Amino acid sequence: MRARIHAVAAGEPVELVAVTKGFGADAVVAAAAAGCAAIGENYAQELLGKRAAVAAAAVAVHFIGRLQSNKVRLLADIVDVWESIDRLNLVTAVARRAPGARILVQVNAAGETGKGGCRPGEVAELVAAAGDAGLVVEGLMTVGRTAGGPEAARPAFRLVRALTDDLGLAVCSMGMTADLEVAIEEGSTRVRVGTALFGPRR
Numbered sequence: 001m002r003a004r005i006h007a008v009a010a011g012e013p014v015e016l017v018a019v020t021k022g023f024g025a026d027a028v029v030a031a032a033a034a035g036c037a038a039i040g041e042n043y044a045q046e047l048l049g050k051r052a053a054v055a056a057a058a059v060a061v062h063f064i065g066r067l068q069s070n071k072v073r074l075l076a077d078i079v080d081v082w083e084s085i086d087r088l089n090l091v092t093a094v095a096r097r098a099p100g101a102r103i104l105v106q107v108n109a110a111g112e113t114g115k116g117g118c119r120p121g122e123v124a125e126l127v128a129a130a131g132d133a134g135l136v137v138e139g140l141m142t143v144g145r146t147a148g149g150p151e152a153a154r155p156a157f158r159l160v161r162a163l164t165d166d167l168g169l170a171v172c173s174m175g176m177t178a179d180l181e182v183a184i185e186e187g188s189t190r191v192r193v194g195t196a197l198f199g200p201r202r
Contacts, residue, residue: 001196008184017062019176019194021046022201025053031197032057040064040083040192044071051078064141064192066116069093076101083141083173083192086118088129095133103130104141104173107163109156115143123163139171139189140164150179154186161187 005014018031019040028050031039039054041047042065047054054061060080067082069089076097083104085091094101105126108117118126123140130137142160144153157174164172164187173190175183180191195201 001193004196005180005184005191008181012184012189014184014188015190017064017173017190017192018197019064019192020050020198021065021194023194023198025050027198028053028057028059032059038062038081040194042066044068044075047078048074054078062192072097081138084116085126085130085135086116088126091126091130091133091135095130095135099134100136102136102138104139104171105130105137106141106143107160109142109159110145110153112146115146117142120159120163124167127167127169137169139169139173140167141173144174144176144179144183150182153179154182157183157186157188 017038017040018036020027021042028039038060040062061078062081062083063079064083067084067090072093081102082094084106085103086106105123106117107120107123108115109120127137140160140163142156160174161172171190172188174188175191177193177196183191
């Protein structure tokens with residue numbers, strides 16, 4: 001996977017988050033043993049069940065799924081980076097339960113219904129609100145289009161990279177197994193990969 005990233009990144013640093021959602025605690029252990037410094041999880045209850053494995057593996061935990069504000073309390077002591085902050089009540093919940101937390105604002109740049117993320121026009125306001133609440137806004141995150149293949153994701157990736165630059169943020173988290181090359185070409189600094197590392201989910 002690192003070779004696949006390097007082939008496109010042209011020397012630019014791109015962080016790899018190993019997405020262990022849908023796999024057991026053994027995937028967390030394996031990812032750490034292979035040199036992954038960070039894992040990604042989508043579901044609160046599943047992540048809580050891997051608490052011991054995460055602690056033993058000493059990896060950073062990125063929460064990358066749609067998040068209910070009432071779950072923040074349960075996850076506050078295990079999540080290192082909240083990548084799916086997309087509305088004000090989540091900003092409030094994370095600021096209350098995890099003061100000073102590192103976050104990314106998620107953008108639904110493709111405008112697909114059913115996906116998390118705020119609208120592009122709401123990003124600056126949400127970033128400002130998170131900063132005012134004492135959170136550390138490291139960057140933006142987006143998910144590529146569901147249909148149409150990797151190229152269909154390119155316009156949304158390009159938009160989110162431009163928003164990242166406009167706001168002076170460092171992290172642009174975009175790209176998964178199927179579309180990471182396009183994401184890196186458009187300026188992703190972090191890719192979130194599960195299937196290509198662990199195989200199809202059960």
